[in-house]
Amino acid sequence: MSEAAPSKKATAPVLFGFPSTDDLSKSLASFVLAAQDDALTTKKQATFKIAISGGSLPKVLGKDLIGREDVPWDKWEVFFADERVVPLDHDDSNFRLNDEHLFSHVPIPRQNIHVIDTSKLDDPEHVADEYEKQLVAAFVGSSSIAFPRFDLVLLGIGPDGHTCSLFPGHPLLNEQDGWVAWLDDSPKPPATRITLTYPVLNHAHRVAFVSTGEGKQDVMEKVLDHPEEGLPSSRVKVISPGRVYFFSDDAALGKVKYERTSFDAAKL
Numbered sequence: 643m644s645e646a647a648p649s650k651k652a653t654a655p656v657l658f659g660f661p662s663t664d665d666l667s668k669s670l671a672s673f674v675l676a677a678q679d680d681a682l683t684t685k686k687q688a689t690f691k692i693a694i695s696g697g698s699l700p701k702v703l704g705k706d707l708i709g710r711e712d713v714p715w716d717k718w719e720v721f722f723a724d725e726r727v728v729p730l731d732h733d734d735s736n737f738r739l740n741d742e743h744l745f746s747h748v749p750i751p752r753q754n755i756h757v758i759d760t761s762k763l764d765d766p767e768h769v770a771d772e773y774e775k776q777l778v779a780a781f782v783g784s785s786s787i788a789f790p791r792f793d794l795v796l797l798g799i800g801p802d803g804h805t806c807s808l809f810p811g812h813p814l815l816n817e818q819d820g821w822v823a824w825l826d827d828s829p830k831p832p833a834t835r836i837t838l839t840y841p842v843l844n845h846a847h848r849v850a851f852v853s854t855g856e857g858k859q860d861v862m863e864k865v866l867d868h869p870e871e872g873l874p875s876s877r878v879k880v881i882s883p884g885r886v887y888f889f890s891d892d893a894a895l896g897k898v899k900y901e902r903t904s905f906d907a908a909k910l
């Protein structure tokens with residue numbers, strides 16, 4: 643795949659605020675489908691490539707996407723922005739969580755959902771390497787690329803400001819070369835995980851953070867109003883013309899001064 647060289651500049655994040663999680667879910671579904679249309683109709687790609695995290699996100703995401711019959715689900719190609727190194731049917735699995743809230747309700751072909759190789763779960767480096775190979779197979783065409791460009795990456799924000807499995811003060815925050823990294827000292831259990839790296843997040847066409855609830859007020863204020871503090875979520879700086887978006891409810895934005903943009907699906 644030959645890629646236009648993106649400029650190194652990042653554009654300011656766009657903040658969408660909603661009175662309730664239900665309102666957020668509706669607009670998030672429109673946003674995801676606009677990204678899908680951009681990939682399939684405008685860019686005429688064979689698949690819409692999306693990466694999804696765990697946490698509270700899958701439930702909010704699935705709510706208004708399930709039941710949509712106008713979606714070409716067979717053209718979705720799904721990756722995990724981060725995954726816990728556990729069996730796929732384990733309670734901690736992000737695949738299992740997303741399966742419960744979305745995949746089991748829509749006809750995405752199973753082979754288009756890129757799960758981790760569970761044959762050597764005691765070897766997270768192997769799991770990360772094998773996952774990176776899946777990305778290479780999906781993104782690398784006739785010419786080499788430095789980093790894959792997801793059409794959309796959907797992320798959550800932890801109360802400590804982590805995103806994906808990129809935690810405050812962790813050496814993985816400095817990873818510049820790899821596409822998929824592993825860690826066995828995650829402060830949020832379970833300890834052993836794989837994660838996309840910053841260069842991969844920053845090469846995406848769009849990254850959207852979804853963060854809801856009063857418990858996120860302090861971290862949202864830090865991430866949006868004080869990016870200079872350098873929390874992991876603030877360090878996602880998508881290279882222009884890509885962009886970072888925040889989808890939050892009023893409860894999470896109680897202390898935030900950052901300017902909101904009103905959501906208009908027609909202008910995405």
Ligand SMILES: O=C(O)[C@H](O)[C@@H](O)[C@H](O)[C@H](O)COP(=O)(O)O
Nearest residue numbers: 695696697698798799800805806
């Ligand atoms: O697998 C994980 O642990 C997640 O991918 C993680 O990065 C999550 O998105 C945040 O911890 C926010 O989680 P909540 O939305 O549940 O607060």
